[in-house]
Amino acid sequence: MTMDDRQIRDLFDRLMRAWTDNDAAAYGACFTDDSDYVSYDGTRAVGRHDMQDAHDRLFRGVLAGSALVGDIESIRYVVPGVAIVHGTASVLMPWRSRLPRRRLSRQTLVAVRTDQGWRFTALHNGRVRPVQIPAPDSLPSRMSQAMGHAARRLGMGRAAARI
Numbered sequence: 001m002t003m004d005d006r007q008i009r010d011l012f013d014r015l016m017r018a019w020t021d022n023d024a025a026a027y028g029a030c031f032t033d034d035s036d037y038v039s040y041d042g043t044r045a046v047g048r049h050d051m052q053d054a055h056d057r058l059f060r061g062v063l064a065g066s067a068l069v070g071d072i073e074s075i076r077y078v079v080p081g082v083a084i085v086h087g088t089a090s091v092l093m094p095w096r097s098r099l100p101r102r103r104l105s106r107q108t109l110v111a112v113r114t115d116q117g118w119r120f121t122a123l124h125n126g127r128v129r130p131v132q133i134p135a136p137d138s139l140p141s142r143m144s145q146a147m148g149h150a151a152r153r154l155g156m157g158r159a160a161a162r163i
Contacts, residue, residue, distance in 0.1 A: 004077070004083070004113075004118070005075055007117060007118045008072075008075055008083060008085060008111050008118050009072055009075075011030055011111065011117075011118045011119070011120065012072050012085065012087060012109075014026070014029075014030055015027065015030045015120070016068040016069070016070060016089065018030065019055075019059075019067070019068035019091075020066075020067040020068055022059035022060075022063070022064060022065065023059070024052050024053075024055040024056035024059055025052065025056075027052065027055050028048050028049075028051065028052030028055070030119060030120055031048045031051065031052075031119055031120050031121065031123075032048065032114065032119045032120070032121040033047065033048050033049075034046075034047060034048075034121070035047065035048050035051065035119075035120060035121050035122060035123070036122045036123075037050075037051040037122070037123050038123065038124040038125065039125055040105055040125045040126055040127050063091065063093075064094075065093075065094035066091050066092060066093050067091070067092040067094075068089050068090075068091060068092075069089060069090055069091075069092050069099060070087055070088050070089025070090060070107075071087060071088060071089075072085060072086070072087045073086040073087055073088060073106075074086045075111075080113075081112060081113035082110065082111070082112055082113075083111045083112075084108065084109075084110060084111075085107075085108070085109040085110075085111050085120075086106065086107070086108055086109075087106070087107045087109065088104060088105065088106050088107070088128065089104075089105055089107060090103045090104045090105060091103060102127075102129075103127075104127070104128040105125050105126060105127050106125075106127075106128050107123055107124065108123070109122065109123045110122040110123075
């Protein structure tokens with residue numbers, strides 16, 4: 001394990017400890033000023049201030065007394081001073097003694113080396129809810145294909161969409 005690996009792992013641990021302490025300022029200190037934060041529900045906070053403010057309200061409200069439990073799965077350096085970090089974590093509510101399986105989330109974080117040490121500049125959090133991909137000849141696949149053909153013939157759907 002490299003020194004950078006240890007420092008990034010320490011940053012991840014500080015992030016979880018700040019959550020468990022319900023300390024929004026310490027949580028925010030793990031991020032750059034211009035960070036992007038996408039929550040599990042798709043909500044996006046741009047900048048540390050907005051993310052920290054949202055977490056302050058959460059820690060004083062619906063997540064009061066909660067803990068963040070998890071670990072790093074991988075660290076991959078894309079260029080010197082920039083790493084993609086994948087971790088899993090789950091919020092443990094104060095009335096629970098075990099983590100519910102449906103609460104497991106996977107985080108993709110971008111860590112950057114700053115003058116103050118490593119910080120996260122982006123975090124995207126999503127629930128771990130794998131779905132089985134239907135085989136191309138399965139009923140769901142055949143139904144989807146038939147609906148696509150019908151929509152194209154009628155000039156509807158993707159062919160008519162303006163995204």
